[in-house]
Every structure is written in C-alpha cells, then in structure tokens.
Amino acid sequence: MAIKRPASAGRGTGASAKGGATDGLDPVLGVVARYFGVLAEPTRLKILHAICDDEQSVSAIVAATGTTQSNVSRHLSLMLNAGIVERxxxxxxxxxxxxxxxxxxxxxxMCERIASRLDMQAPLRRDLMGFAARH
Amino acid sequence: MAIKRPASAGRGTGASAKGGATDGLDPVLGVVARYFGVLAEPTRLKILHAICDDEQSVSAIVAATGTTQSNVSRHLSLMLNAGIVERxxxxxxxxxxxxxxxxxxxxxxMCERIASRLDMQAPLRRDLMGFAARH
DNA sequence: GCCGAGCATGCGCATATGCTCATATTCAAA
DNA sequence: TTTGAATATGAGCATATGCGCATGCTCGGC
Incomplete structure (x- = not known):
C-alpha cells in the first residue's frame, strides 16, 4: 500500500481518461483506493480490532493477533503513515x-452490509453481526 | 480478489490465532478484507462512479473509464460475483x-474522511469533496 | 444459417504485496 | 557504559493481482 502522509498527494497532470468528464478524478480515486487497500488485509483489520477499544503496546498486539512482531510492526508503520493509527x-x-x-x-x-447479504443461518453472518455490534 | 458468492464462505476450523479471544474472527476479517479489496482499485472505483447514477452498458463504461473492454469486463465480473453490481x-x-x-x-x-485529513488548500481536497458531494 | 457487434475469458507478463529471517535501533536498568 | 528487552527495518521469496492480447461466446439482423 504505502500511503503518502496527508497534506497533498501529487496531483499529476497525466492520465485524465480518454472519454469521461475530465475533472481531477483519477488522482482522487487513486488515493481513495489506497486507503481502502489499507483496510483490505485481514491482519491489519485484526490489529485495528485489537486496538479499537484501548491503545495497546506492540507486544500486546502481537499476542492478540498471533502473528510475528516483525509483521505487526510493518503493518503498524503502514497504518501510521496512512494516518489511521497514532503512536x-x-x-x-x-x-x-x-x-x-x-x-x-x-x-x-462494511461488516453489517456483508452480513445482511448472507443467508440468515450462515454461521459467518452471526460472527459478522457480532463483530459489527462490538464496534 | 475473487469473492465467493454470498450464502456462506467456508468457515474453516483452522487458524484461530494463538493469543486472542478465539471467536470466529479470522474468517470474518478475511471476508471483510476481501470486500475492501474490491474497493481498493482505482479502475473499479471509476466503474462504480460511472454507473452510480444510472445503469450503463459495458461499452459506455469502457468509454467513461478510458480503459480496455477486456479490463472493464473483468472488473465487472469480479464485482458481480461480490454482489456489488447487478447485470x-x-x-x-x-x-x-x-x-x-x-x-x-x-x-x-471514505472520500470525505480523506478530504478532511488533507490541508484545506490541497487541490486533492477539493476534488475529494466534490466527488463525495456528487454521491 | 451466416455475419457482425457487444461482451466474456484463457494466457502470459510485470508489478505489488505480505511474510519470514536476520539485523539494526531505541530505551531503561544495573 | 554495558546489557537485555522492545520495536523497527532491510533482503529475499512466494503469491496475488491488474493489464494487454488474442480468442471464444451470445444475440440480433440479414
């Protein structure tokens, strides 16, 4: 992912799409996509889940997520850069x-929406709703 | 990306995270991450932007996005499978x-949130707000 | 039935991304 | 200052993913 720190994001003059209304849409969508990309990793979601109530130390997050400290630090750096977490x-x-x-x-x-699209008795649905309710 | 059609999603019994509360969280986060992943592509966002007011034919979307018909069809298939678009x-x-x-x-x-984190005079901010306002 | 337009898909390539191992860095205590 | 714990980072590898090219498929008009 790698998101530049908020403040600007280089509004290149290129690539304005052959056909569409040529507002500065491409750079916008690129930025938005990158932010969605940050949320598009199970490990990162797990980390967010671990710290969404209180702040946690890296080692606590490592324990909560069950992955490597190296990995956790990497994901945290990425989210820090994106301005999603603070240190x-x-x-x-x-x-x-x-x-x-x-x-x-x-x-x-997103959880609620996905849950609502699953069969009522699907086990995943219960988990999703539970997850959503907790946040 | 490739998201299984809603209805179930294989709640594997494996990988329950060494440390954390072992609710069925991992499969949930996996699914949520995949959905975010669908939104994590500029081209797909552009397609969604193109059809968010009225339905559009594939060729119209091709014209609006300025990318290949092949590419558009692929992204549309993916989003169709994810249940984000209909055909x-x-x-x-x-x-x-x-x-x-x-x-x-x-x-x-997401647009609004990113825009709010940018400097007030950043050009991207204007575009983001404009984009958000239009939807 | 044949043909062309519109759309979908298999294949290969280039790149991006996440993970692991090893190592560097930072901080506090002795 | 030395040492050890806690965190961050570089390198390499394996996989995933988006793109372009060429081809297959579907439908309406002839």
Whole structure:
C-alpha cells in the first residue's frame, strides 16, 4: 500500500481518461483506493480490532493477533503513515491507538452490509453481526 | 480478489490465532478484507462512479473509464460475483448497475474522511469533496 | 444459417504485496 | 557504559493481482 502522509498527494497532470468528464478524478480515486487497500488485509483489520477499544503496546498486539512482531510492526508503520493509527512511546514500549474512529466505523458498516447479504443461518453472518455490534 | 458468492464462505476450523479471544474472527476479517479489496482499485472505483447514477452498458463504461473492454469486463465480473453490481441483458448489450447503494455510500464516506485529513488548500481536497458531494 | 457487434475469458507478463529471517535501533536498568 | 528487552527495518521469496492480447461466446439482423 504505502500511503503518502496527508497534506497533498501529487496531483499529476497525466492520465485524465480518454472519454469521461475530465475533472481531477483519477488522482482522487487513486488515493481513495489506497486507503481502502489499507483496510483490505485481514491482519491489519485484526490489529485495528485489537486496538479499537484501548491503545495497546506492540507486544500486546502481537499476542492478540498471533502473528510475528516483525509483521505487526510493518503493518503498524503502514497504518501510521496512512494516518489511521497514532503512536505513543512509553519507556521502551510503543503504544498504538486508533487515530480516527471513522475508519473503524467504516469497517463496522462494511461488516453489517456483508452480513445482511448472507443467508440468515450462515454461521459467518452471526460472527459478522457480532463483530459489527462490538464496534 | 475473487469473492465467493454470498450464502456462506467456508468457515474453516483452522487458524484461530494463538493469543486472542478465539471467536470466529479470522474468517470474518478475511471476508471483510476481501470486500475492501474490491474497493481498493482505482479502475473499479471509476466503474462504480460511472454507473452510480444510472445503469450503463459495458461499452459506455469502457468509454467513461478510458480503459480496455477486456479490463472493464473483468472488473465487472469480479464485482458481480461480490454482489456489488447487478447485470441486465438487453439485446446484445449488457447493462450494469449498483446492486447496493451502501457500497457507494461507504466510498463517499471514505472520500470525505480523506478530504478532511488533507490541508484545506490541497487541490486533492477539493476534488475529494466534490466527488463525495456528487454521491 | 451466416455475419457482425457487444461482451466474456484463457494466457502470459510485470508489478505489488505480505511474510519470514536476520539485523539494526531505541530505551531503561544495573 | 554495558546489557537485555522492545520495536523497527532491510533482503529475499512466494503469491496475488491488474493489464494487454488474442480468442471464444451470445444475440440480433440479414
């Protein structure tokens, strides 16, 4: 993914789509797509899930997600760059927290929407609704 | 991406995360991630943008997006499978439309959120807000 | 039945992305 | 300062994914 820090994002003058209304749409969609891309990884969602109530240290997140510390740090850096999480240092531990609840809310809505499209008795549906309700 | 048609999604018994509360979270996050993945492509967002007002034929979408017909068809198939768009055949033309406005709304909210994080004078911000307002 | 327009799909390539291993860096305690 | 714990990062690998090309399929008109 790799999202440039918010502030600008290089509005290239190229690629304005042969046919469509040539507003500055392409760069916009590119940025939006990259943000969706950040949410398009199970591990990252798991990390967000782990820190969406309170901030957590990296090691706590590692324990919660069951993946490598290396991996967790990488995903956290990426989300930090995207401005989705924030960082706080305490001693030699580093705590991460959600930077913007809206992103969690978008996840919640996505869950609800997917759940509503599943068969009522599908087991996944229950899990999705439970997940959505918790956030 | 490739999302299984809604109805079930194979709730594997494996991989329950070493540490965390072992609810059926992993399959849930996997599914949610895949849906976000569908929205994580500029071309697909462009297609959604093209059909979010009225249904459009494939060739119209090709013209609007400025990409290959092959490419458009592929993305449309993917989104059809994900249940994000719907298909209607009229003669030898095929029309696609948004299946669930909620997905467009999620895009809109993402746009707004990203725009709000950009500097007020960043040109991208204007485009994002404009894009969000139109949906 | 034949043909052309419109759409879908198999194949191969180039790139992007996530994961793991090993190592560097940062901080606190001794 | 030295040491060890906690976190971050570089390198390499395996896979996933988007794109273009060529081809197959479907439908209406002739």
């Amino acid at each position: 706080r240092r305490d001693g030699c531990a580093v705590y991460y927290r959600i930077a913007d609840p809206e992103f969690v809310d978008i996840c919640r809505r | 209607r055949r009229d003669g030898c033309a095929v029309y696609y439309r948004i299946a669930d406005p909620e997905f467009v709304d999620i895009c809109r909210r």
